[in-house]
Amino acid sequence: MSEVEDRLRQRVTELLDDGTVDLFIGYAEADAPLKTAVHVVRSTTDADALVWDARCAANLAALLPDLFRRPENAGNEWAPPRVGILAKGCVSRSIVGLIKAHQIPRDALHVVGVGCRGVVDRHHAARLVAPAQLAEAEFLEGDRLRLRATDGTERDVDLADVLLEGCLVCRHPNAVLSDESIGDPVPTSDRPRFADVESFAERPIDERWAAFREEVSRCIRCYACREACPNCYCTECFAEETAPRWIGVTTEPSDLMLFHLGRAFHQAGRCVDCGACVSACPQGIDLRLLTRKVNRDVEALFGGEVGVSLDRPEPLQQFEMTDDEGFLTEP
Amino acid sequence: MDARMLDKADLATVLERLAQTRRLIAPVEDRTGAAFASVDEVAAIRLDYRNTSLSAKEIVFPQTEPLLVFRDGAAEERIPAAPGAVLFGVRPCDARSLTMLDAVFRGGETEDPYYAARRDELTVVALTCNEPGPTCFCTSVGGSPDDGSGADVLATDLDDGLLLRAITDRGEVLLGELDAGRPAEDGEIEAARDLAARAAERMENVPVPTDAAALLATFDSDLWSDLAAGCIGCGACTYACPTCHCFDITDEQKRGTGHRVRSWDACTFPPFTLHGSGHNPRPTATARLRQRVLHKFSYCPENFGEAFCVGCGRCVVHCPSGIDIRRILARLDAVLTANSEAGGPTR
Amino acid sequence: MTETTGHRDDERGDWEPRIAAFLCNWCSYAGADLAGVSRIQYPPNVRVIRVPCSGRINPLFIVKALQSGMDGVLVSGCHPGDCHYISGNLYARRKFALMKSLLEYVGIEPDRVHFSWVSAAEGVRFAELLHTVVEAVREIGPATKMVKRIEAVP
Numbered sequence: 001m002s003e004v005e006d007r008l009r010q011r012v013t014e015l016l017d018d019g020t021v022d023l024f025i026g027y028a029e030a031d032a033p034l035k036t037a038v039h040v041v042r043s044t045t046d047a048d049a050l051v052w053d054a055r056c057a058a059n060l061a062a063l064l065p066d067l068f069r070r071p072e073n074a075g076n077e078w079a080p081p082r083v084g085i086l087a088k089g090c091v092s093r094s095i096v097g098l099i100k101a102h103q104i105p106r107d108a109l110h111v112v113g114v115g116c117r118g119v120v121d122r123h124h125a126a127r128l129v130a131p132a133q134l135a136e137a138e139f140l141e142g143d144r145l146r147l148r149a150t151d152g153t154e155r156d157v158d159l160a161d162v163l164l165e166g167c168l169v170c171r172h173p174n175a176v177l178s179d180e181s182i183g184d185p186v187p188t189s190d191r192p193r194f195a196d197v198e199s200f201a202e203r204p205i206d207e208r209w210a211a212f213r214e215e216v217s218r219c220i221r222c223y224a225c226r227e228a229c230p231n232c233y234c235t236e237c238f239a240e241e242t243a244p245r246w247i248g249v250t251t252e253p254s255d256l257m258l259f260h261l262g263r264a265f266h267q268a269g270r271c272v273d274c275g276a277c278v279s280a281c282p283q284g285i286d287l288r289l290l291t292r293k294v295n296r297d298v299e300a301l302f303g304g305e306v307g308v309s310l311d312r313p314e315p316l317q318q319f320e321m322t323d324d325e326g327f328l329t330e331p
Numbered sequence: 332m333d334a335r336m337l338d339k340a341d342l343a344t345v346l347e348r349l350a351q352t353r354r355l356i357a358p359v360e361d362r363t364g365a366a367f368a369s370v371d372e373v374a375a376i377r378l379d380y381r382n383t384s385l386s387a388k389e390i391v392f393p394q395t396e397p398l399l400v401f402r403d404g405a406a407e408e409r410i411p412a413a414p415g416a417v418l419f420g421v422r423p424c425d426a427r428s429l430t431m432l433d434a435v436f437r438g439g440e441t442e443d444p445y446y447a448a449r450r451d452e453l454t455v456v457a458l459t460c461n462e463p464g465p466t467c468f469c470t471s472v473g474g475s476p477d478d479g480s481g482a483d484v485l486a487t488d489l490d491d492g493l494l495l496r497a498i499t500d501r502g503e504v505l506l507g508e509l510d511a512g513r514p515a516e517d518g519e520i521e522a523a524r525d526l527a528a529r530a531a532e533r534m535e536n537v538p539v540p541t542d543a544a545a546l547l548a549t550f551d552s553d554l555w556s557d558l559a560a561g562c563i564g565c566g567a568c569t570y571a572c573p574t575c576h577c578f579d580i581t582d583e584q585k586r587g588t589g590h591r592v593r594s595w596d597a598c599t600f601p602p603f604t605l606h607g608s609g610h611n612p613r614p615t616a617t618a619r620l621r622q623r624v625l626h627k628f629s630y631c632p633e634n635f636g637e638a639f640c641v642g643c644g645r646c647v648v649h650c651p652s653g654i655d656i657r658r659i660l661a662r663l664d665a666v667l668t669a670n671s672e673a674g675g676p677t678r
Numbered sequence: 679m680t681e682t683t684g685h686r687d688d689e690r691g692d693w694e695p696r697i698a699a700f701l702c703n704w705c706s707y708a709g710a711d712l713a714g715v716s717r718i719q720y721p722p723n724v725r726v727i728r729v730p731c732s733g734r735i736n737p738l739f740i741v742k743a744l745q746s747g748m749d750g751v752l753v754s755g756c757h758p759g760d761c762h763y764i765s766g767n768l769y770a771r772r773k774f775a776l777m778k779s780l781l782e783y784v785g786i787e788p789d790r791v792h793f794s795w796v797s798a799a800e801g802v803r804f805a806e807l808l809h810t811v812v813e814a815v816r817e818i819g820p821a822t823k824m825v826k827r828i829e830a831v832p
Contacts, residue, residue, distance in 0.1 A: 030653035032466050032644075037653025038561030058651060062563060072614065123363070131358065131365040131380035135465045150381040150464055201783060209785025209823060218362070220385070220394060222570045223600070227563035228651045238738060240602055246738050247745075249579055249594045250395040254745045254826040261780065262738055268776050280651035282384060282567045284362045293783045297776050319768035321758065327778040329752075329792040329814075331806035395831050583828045585746070590828045 004114065004183040005052050011112060011182065012047040012084065021084035021110050025063055027056045033134040034122045038063065052086065053139065054159060057119045057279035060085055061094035061230035065103040080108045088116035089172035090274035093307025094230035096177050097270050100310065103233050113175025115186035118159065118167035119275065120145065123284035125162055128155065164275035166288060169193050176308050194296045200289070211289075216256045218283040221249065225287055226263060228280035231270045238262055264290035269298045269315035272307045333503050334496040336519055337512035342493055345511040346373045346419070352508070353454075354416040356390055358383055367421070378420050378488065381464045382643060386573035387425045390418060391449045392432060394570075398445060398580070399591040406591075410444050415452040417505065424469050424641040426457040426481035428573030433481075434635045435576050445593070454505050456495070457482035461526045463534040466644025468657055471537035474641050477527035487523035494523050537657045538664035539628070539638070545667050546629040550621070554666060558659050559620035561652030566597030568646035568654075574627070574639040577603075598622050624659060695815040697724045697750040698743040699808075702732045702767070705756035705797045712801030720805035721812040724752070731755065733766025737777040740791055744824045750790050750815035754807070757795040767795070786823060789814040
C-alpha cells in the first residue's frame with residue numbers, strides 16, 4: 001500500500017465521518033489482471049478498499065450525472081447527495097466540462113485531486129502475450145511491470161511502453177479543479193501532442209479509408225465506450241433514437257462508421273482524452289483515432305484547451321466573426 | 332467411441348485437408364488476443380490460446396442477421412445455407428453454451444430456423460483445458476475443463492500430440508473423415524483426464540446459489556443497489572457472454588424494399604425495457620443488473636433446468652467498472668445461507 | 679441496380695450524380711428560387727431539402743445522406759453576418775469545418791461534401807455553385823464508401 005493510498009483512505013474516512021460527503025467514488029481491487037473496480041464508498045468501513053495506481057483506468061466522472069439526476073418519483077424532500085470523488089487530471093477536466101454543461105452542481109462535489117503517472121493499456125498488455133491471456137500483472141521497482149501469461153511465460157516491460165497512448169502526451173496529470181489534493185504533483189509530458197493525427201493525415205486517402213474501416217469493423221455496439229465517457233450523459237443517444245432513426249442497431253459497416261463518426265463528432269470541444277473509452281472497449285478499438293483528430297481541429301481552428309476553465313464556454317457554443325472558412329466551396 | 336492420437340507435426344496437413352471439404356472455424360490471433368474466424372490459411376490457427384475475447388456464439392447466432400427481404404409487397408425468408416462447418420478448438424465452456432442456446436432457440440414449440448440452419452450441420456471439436464484461465468470458474472457452475480456437452484469431439488493437447496476422442500455419432504463421422512493419426516492408447520486417454528482434473532483443482536471455487544426461489548426472494552433487497560453501484564449500463568458483459576441471447580428485430584427499408592434484421596440486444600442497456608409511453612420498468616442500473624443475474628441464476632434454472640452461465644469469466648475481464656459475477660454470486664450465496672440459517676426471509 | 683439507390687447502373691454508363699442540398703430558407707433557398715424564376719439553367723441532379731437555417735443542420739444529416747446513397751452533399755446558408763436568426767450560421771460554420779475535416783481524415787473524398795454561403799439575391803451564383811458541385815462529384819464517381827448494404831451482411 002502506498003503513501004497516497006494510505007492518505008486517501010484516511011481522508012475519505014474523515015470526509016464521511018464529518019459529513020462533508022455522503023459517498024465517495026474511487027477505485028478498488030478487482031480480481032482480474034490490470035483491472036480495478038469502480039468503488040462507491042458509503043461507510044467508513046469501505047474506505048480501506050480504496051486503491052490508487054496505474055490500473056485505475058475508468059473516468060470516475062462518468063458516474064456523476066446519474067447521481068445528481070432527480071429520480072422520477074422523488075418528492076420535494078429529495079436533495080442531491082454530497083459526492084466526494086478521486087480525480088486525476090483528466091477526471092477533473094471532465095468534471096469541469098460537466099459543471100459547465102449543468103449536469104452536476106459544483107457545490108455538491110468534494111474533489112480530491114491526485115497526480116497521475118499514467119494508466120496501463122490492458123489491450124497493449126494483452127497483445128504482448130497473445131494468443132495466451134494475461135494471468136497476472138505485478139508492478140516492479142523502477143517503473144516496470146511484470147506480465148505473467150497463461151502459457152507460463154513471463155516478461156518484464158517498462159511501464160512507459162504499455163501506458164495508454166493518451167497518457168504519454170498528457171498535459172494535465174494533476175487535477176485542475178479540486179477541493180484538496182493528496183500526493184505530490186506529477187510533471188507533465190513534453191511529447192508532441194498530435195503526432196499521431198499528423199502522421200495519419202499524411203497517409204494516402206485509400207490507406208486512411210482502409211484503416212478507418214478496418215478499425216471500426218470490429219465494433220460490437222456494446223456502447224462500453226459511450227457509457228465509460230463522462231461526456232455521454234444524454235438520456236437518449238443518437239445511436240438509439242428511432243424517430244428519427246439516424247443509424248440502425250446493426251453491425252453493418254456503415255452503421256458502425258456512422259456511430260463512431262457521430263460519437264467522435266459529438267465530443268468536439270469536450271473530449272479530455274482520458275482513454276477510458278479505449279480501456280472499456282472489449283475489442284481494443286483505437287477510438288482515439290477519431291477523437292484526437294477532432295480535438296486537434298478544435299484547438300487549431302478555435303483555440304483553447306478542453307476542461308481547464310470553468311468560465312470559457314465550450315468551443316461549439318460560441319463563435320468568432322473571424323472563424324476559418326477554408327472548408328467552403330466557391331463556385 | 333473412436334479415439335485417435337495425432338502427431339502435432341501432422342496437424343497442419345490434416346486440417347488443410349479438412350478445410351478443403353468443410354468450412355473450418357478456428358481460433359486465430361487477433362488484436363484482442365484470440366478470436367474465432369473462418370480459416371482459409373491453416374497456418375493462422377492458434378491452438379495455444381487460452382480463450383477468445385468474445386464467445387463463439389456468433390457462429391450460430393450472428394450479431395446482425397437479415398431474416399427477411401421484402402420487395403414489391405412480398406417477403407422472402409433469408410434462411411442461411413450452412414454447409415457442414417467444423418468449429419475446431421473451442422473451449423468446453425463455449426461448447427456447453429451451445430446446449431443452452433439450443434434450449435432457447437430450438438427447445439420450445441417453435442424452432443428458430445435461422446439458428447437451426449447454422450447449428451444443424453455444425454461439428455464441434457472442443458479443446459479441453461490443461462489449465463484454468465485467470466477468471467475461469469466453470470467447475471462452480473456445473474462444467475469442467477473436459478466437459479463434453481455441446482461437443483462432438485474432445486481434443487486434448489498432450490504436448491507432442493493431439494488426442495481426439497469422438498463423443499457423438501457426428502464426432503465419429505468427423506474422425507472418419509480426418510482419417511488421421513493412430514488409435515489412442517488407454518494411457519493417453521488417462522493422461523488427458525488427469526490434465527483436466529488438475530486444471531479443475533487449480534480453478535477458483537465460487538459459491539453459487541442454486542435455490543432459484545430463494546434468489547428471487549432477494550428481489551427487494553438493498554444489496555442489489557450495492558452490487559450495481561459501478562454499473563454504467565453498457566453491454567460488454569452481455570455481448571461477450573456465451574449464453575446471453577436477447578435480440579432486437581428492426582426493419583431497414585428504402586422505397587418499398589427492405590430487410591427485417593435481427594441484432595443482439597442487452598438487458599443491461601437502459602432502453603431495453605423502455606416503453607413507447609416513456610415508462611421504463613427497469614429505470615436504474617440496479618434493476619437491470621438484478622435482472623441479468625436473476626435471469627441467469629433463477630429464471631433460467633426454472634425454465635431450462637440450469638443456470639445460464641458456463642463460468643468463462645469473460646464478463647469479469649471486460650466490465651469497465653470491474654463488476655465481478657463471482658463476487659456477486661459469493662455475496663448472494665452468503666446472504667441466502669445466512670437467511671436460511673436464520674429461518675427468515677431475505678433482507 | 680442496387681436496392682439502396684434504385685437507379686445506379688455504371689455498366690450502362692448513364693450514371694448521374696445525385697446531390698442532396700440542404701438550403702436555408704431565407705438565403706440559399708431563396709437564391710435557388712431566384713435562379714429558377716430567372717430561367718437560369720442549372721443541373722437537375724440536386725434534391726433540395728429546405729431548412730429554416732443552416733444552424734439547424736445536424737452534421738449527422740450529411741453522413742446520413744451519404745449512407746443513404748447520395749453521391750454528394752451540399753449545405754448552404756446565409757453569408758456570415760446576414761443570418762436571418764442572427765447567429766445560426768456562425769455556430770454552423772464551426773460544426774461544418776469540423777465535420778468536413780473529420781470526413782476527409784477518414785478517407786471520404788473531399789469533393790463529396792460541400793459548403794457555401796449563397797444569399798437570396800445570388801441566383802446566378804447559386805446556379806454556378808451547382809455546376810461546380812455536380813461536376814466535382816461527377817469527377818469522383820458514385821459514392822460507395824458509406825452506403826448502407828444490409829443485403830451484404832453475411
